[in-house]
Amino acid sequence: MADNGGLEGVVVADIDTSYIDGSIGKLIYSGYTIEDLAENASFEEVIFLLFNTRPPERGEYEELRSRIAENAVIPADVIEMMRSLPRDTAAMAVLRTAVSMLSAYDADGENLSDKERAKAKAFRLTGQITTICAAWIRIAGGLEPIAPRRDLSVAENFLYMTSGADPDPTACAALNVYLVLLAEHGMNASTFASRVVTATGSDMHSAIVAGIAALKGPSHGGANSEAMKMFLEIGAVDNVVPWFEKHIKTGERRIMGIGHRVYKSNDPRAGILKRHSKALAESSGKRKWYDIAVKLADTARADDYFIKRNLYPNVDYYSAILLYTLDLEIDMFTPLFVMSRIAGWSAHVIGQMGGRLIRPKANYVGPQGLHWVPLDKR
Template sequence: MSVVSKGLENVIIKVTNLTFIDGEKGILRYRGYNIEDLVNYGSYEETIYLMLYGKLPTKKELNDLKAKLNEEYEVPQEVLDTIYLMPKEADAIGLLEVGTAALASIDKNFKWKENDKEKAISIIAKMATLVANVYRRKEGNKPRIPEPSDSFAKSFLLASFAREPTTDEINAMDKALILYTDHEVPASTTAALVAASTLSDMYSSLTAALAALKGPLHGGAAEEAFKQFIEIGDPNRVQNWFNDKVVNQKNRLMGFGHRVYKTYDPRAKIFKKLALTLIERNADARRYFEIAQKLEELGIKQFSSKGIYPNTDFYSGIVFYALGFPVYMFTALFALSRTLGWLAHIIEYVEEQHRLIRPRALYVGPEYQEYVSIDKR
């Protein structure tokens, strides 16, 4: 029996061993591991191995993975050229789409089920290079390839800013990458799955995901949430702004509410703690954090009875801003992290349960209309 489900809500399009969400209790797990444990005790590289290979790595496996990442940061000059030939005013995700599509056009011999996981590791490394250079292009800086190091987060930050990141910055970036790694099958992952179900290559599937991520109701939500803090400007203005924009004008409070969670998003709690590790040396970030805290209190008071709480986008922007990234980069940073989740899902789907995704539409237009020639209309 066919049913119409607007927004595909509650429609299961695949089975997965990757990510478990309990929206009522606020639980998020990757392959059975609580997100809190992975963030507190692990690293992004360990999460890469876990998501692709199904288990936490041994020391040797982890070192081999890090070595592989360090080998794969290089991208063809032609790919970088596609980014740097674009105007620096171009949208960050648009530039990232261009770079990703360029990688797809160069890898002409891509075939599924031939070292898929190794290809995924290579793509993850190259996405770090692309995202760093999207930022550098928009800032008017020269291209820079990430340097080999013992930390993916460190290599990425060094390539982005051309300075040695602090321990707190590396730690925050590493944990942010883990937090945004995967979240089952939201719009961008679904877009990637639809593309991959046609046996399109990994790069093209990522380009489809990027197009979906760009929207303000998905990856763009972190930017929109942070713009609220900028608009408010002063912690003393939070109450008046909230009354005017949210209560009276009924505008949506960005960074609040989630299709799955009916309680506080566990990732938001961690991002809030991460922000505290960075804001002391950044007066603007500290001010935005104070605004966010007050806005959170008002939002919970207003909406918690409806199961609406802060989601991961509410505090993540403050972390990215404190790291030194402008607002326009927030969605691209989301994409850098989520690349792992996208790849893990499409590999799982193509290798284990492949079927062309082809839904139907329910036609509700006229049953039949007789064609009338133009001179009689």
């Protein structure tokens, strides 16, 4: 049996995009703490930072922002393809298919040798993924998709394209923080998948499709949906303690959105998301889900089992509340993760370009020395 099937502790690249110290709950992007960025930076500034390891000047920021917005339109054929899908298709499957299809319409689709052109492609994909997410919400709801506006940020454009109305500033701020917080996270599974594809010399759309495919799994991008399903099942603040006694104290289930493989003190993103989901819950008048989440987290934090094992809410716990309070269906939670993580993936893809083929070994445990008997003699 291979003793490290999960590749834990194996270092596969030098990166300058993010650093995590799980023992003290620290996450930085290119030198800046996640708390600082969440408070002060827009998602577009973070994209620039991840690509250039420095903040943009005003002109650079404005150029990047308008480049993303101007390239956010998706071809009519992609919209038609989405319309042709069964309405109950998983949103991540729709997104995976649509991004793959986009490569056929990208004049630079097959290039993966020029880093500047790859950056331009990443900006196109950032805008287009935002539009695909909003368009699928409309199409799945039996509504006409709305075209992106050239004057809006990624967060504003997404909210505008889902409703057609000018987006609410509190909702935009909350979504911007969500996008900043999930943009990059070291050598996680989907980022690694994107890098493996890139290291074969393949193109950026293929690498991003690989990232989407890996993020789709419940062990990676799907935990916030599971957390929300759990809050819905609890249903009311008064049900939290009986639910906890019945399902958690008995060891029957885990609290989704609590615990982390890397963060063993706290996940710094969780506290920030908690503050923003509270502001959003208050401004929208929909506090119930936030109150359930806080009561459950407090109940767990007062319990010896959780104290002894250092189990704290992770990024998925309050992002579930934030996204649900933005009126997003649970099925859209992981696509929203993609809308943010496209930044980290594409920075890693560009970092990997020209690098060595990633090719680990497997430990053969099958039979040896057998002789093949032709089919008619078996």
